Amino acid sequence: xxxxxxxxxxxxxLYVRPPEIExxxxxxxxxxxxxxxxxxxxxVGHVPTEALIYFMRTxxxxxxxxxxxxxxRILMRRIGLSLCSAISDSSMVNARGIRDxxxxxxxxxxxxxxxxxxALLDAFEVRFNMAFAAFRKSALRQIxxxxxxxxxxxxxxxxxxxxxxxxxxxxxDFLSGDPSILDDPAFRSELxxxxxxxxxxxxxxxxxxxxxxxxxxxxxxxxxxxxxxxxDERTVRNRRDRAYKTLKxxxxxEIA
Amino acid sequence: xxxxxxxxxxxxxxxxxxxxEHTHDHTTLEHYLREYPDHAQALVACSIELMVGETHSGEIxxxxxxxxERAWQRFQSAxxxxxxxxxxxxxxxxxxxxxxxxxxxLDINNLLLIRIRDRTIDATTIPLRFVQKLATxxxxxxxxxxxxxxxxxxMVSEQRFRSSVKPAVTEQITFSKAVxxxxxxxxxxxxxxxxxx
Numbered sequence: 189x190x191x192x193x194x195x196x197x198x199x200x201x202l203y204v205r206p207p208e209i210e211x212x213x214x215x216x217x218x219x220x221x222x223x224x225x226x227x228x229x230x231x232v233g234h235v236p237t238e239a240l241i242y243f244m245r246t247x248x249x250x251x252x253x254x255x256x257x258x259x260x261r262i263l264m265r266r267i268g269l270s271l272c273s274a275i276s277d278s279s280m281v282n283a284r285g286i287r288d289x290x291x292x293x294x295x296x297x298x299x300x301x302x303x304x305x306x307a308l309l310d311a312f313e314v315r316f317n318m319a320f321a322a323f324r325k326s327a328l329r330q331i332x333x334x335x336x337x338x339x340x341x342x343x344x345x346x347x348x349x350x351x352x353x354x355x356x357x358x359x360x361d362f363l364s365g366d367p368s369i370l371d372d373p374a375f376r377s378e379l380x381x382x383x384x385x386x387x388x389x390x391x392x393x394x395x396x397x398x399x400x401x402x403x404x405x406x407x408x409x410x411x412x413x414x415x416x417x418x419x420d421e422r423t424v425r426n427r428r429d430r431a432y433k434t435l436k437x438x439x440x441x442e443i444a
Numbered sequence: 445x446x447x448x449x450x451x452x453x454x455x456x457x458x459x460x461x462x463x464x465e466h467t468h469d470h471t472t473l474e475h476y477l478r479e480y481p482d483h484a485q486a487l488v489a490c491s492i493e494l495m496v497g498e499t500h501s502g503e504i505x506x507x508x509x510x511x512x513e514r515a516w517q518r519f520q521s522a523x524x525x526x527x528x529x530x531x532x533x534x535x536x537x538x539x540x541x542x543x544x545x546x547x548x549x550l551d552i553n554n555l556l557l558i559r560i561r562d563r564t565i566d567a568t569t570i571p572l573r574f575v576q577k578l579a580t581x582x583x584x585x586x587x588x589x590x591x592x593x594x595x596x597x598x599m600v601s602e603q604r605f606r607s608s609v610k611p612a613v614t615e616q617i618t619f620s621k622a623v624x625x626x627x628x629x630x631x632x633x634x635x636x637x638x639x640x641x
Contacts, residue, residue: 294515325490401470
């Protein structure tokens with residue numbers, strides 16, 4: 189029976205592994221460590237990383253340091269591949285060094301979890317990809333990697349007064365129409381990749397709009413985009429409109 | 445967990461807690477933004493990262509044995525540090541924002557500050573005036589600072605576990621070399637060189 193996780197969510201409930209992860213763990217508990225390692229390393233029938241983390245922690249707790257090291261190395265290889273995709277050589281200055289540093293920080297987190305058992309890896313047993321994306325984002329914010337610009341910056345400043353009719357049109361017909369378009373996996377995938385390529389300030393505005401935040405509100409209790417990003421409403425609209433224009437161009441090229 | 449305890453969580457822990465929530469909708473993000481206003485920008489960036497998901501660069505990815513080995517060494521170093529190590533570490537209490545702000549205050553970038561913190565620079569080559577500036581900024585004495593910087597680098601601490609590949613000892617670099625290779629502006633490099641004893 190897999191050991192329950194110890195960390196709690198904001199509302200005080202314990203973290204729970206998804207049923208499919210619990211099922212994987214139960215299944216893998218029925219085989220010996222040699223067979224488990226074989227399955228962890230196999231590229232077919234990919235064992236979820238959440239289960240890998242569970243058995244790595246268990247190996248440490250049981251003093252099986254040889255097994256721990258083998259799982260650790262398989263895990264790091266997976267993480268390395270994921271980082272190559274998220275922080276590619278063409279997307280960031282010194283990408284290789286940054287990937288190394290993030291892997292190193294994760295290795296240190298594992299060490300802390302081993303030493304003090306403060307449930308530091310619990311989130312990674314719930315949804316690894318989500319947790320690692322959060323970990324990566326935090327590390328990147330601290331390291332301060334410079335993104336290689338792939339999208340030309342708009343000519344207007346944030347506070348520009350004039351917004352062209354063309355941009356207004358783009359803003360009007362993009363996303364503000366039928367939100368169900370986001371349910372189309374193909375469109376969503378293209379859109380998300382396009383959003384990811386936007387400059388940071390525009391990405392934040394678009395990201396918050398898609399998540400349903402309103403641009404501004406006179407009601408101070410409402411958490412608007414202007415309030416969250418600590419800028420005025422006109423700045424938010426300008427960033428949105430520039431982003432819409434860029435997204436429209438990218439998506440039209442993709443569709444063409 | 446009380447709101448007071450919440451406020452003590454550093455950015456990394458807040459983002460991880462957010463990532464482990466069942467749903468990542470408007471309500472969840474707003475809840476976290478209200479609970480952790482100090483980490484609002486990080487939370488927004490993280491929410492978008494989770495929404496966008498992994499985008500593939502199309503580049504061929506390969507993870508070398510050396511990369512995995514370096515991570516293993518980093519693990520070994522961290523796991524073999526004595527529990528009391530953090531007490532003597534003047535950087536230990538810095539959250540990411542404070543770390544960044546320290547780099548700014550010293551007019552250097554995060555990369556150089558990380559190298560200093562991780563002791564990948566030979567302490568004897570660090571100008572004393574720089575050590576003093578660093579100590580003042582960290583509210584520590586120059587002696588404590590120098591003593592911390594003179595410890596072995598994180599990667600060459602006692603090896604408690606045997607590795608299948610012989611671990612390589614990380615060579616420390618000189619302060620000058622670190623200044624030249626940390627992507628600092630020319631003006632920053634000149635200012636640091638001017639501090640040389």
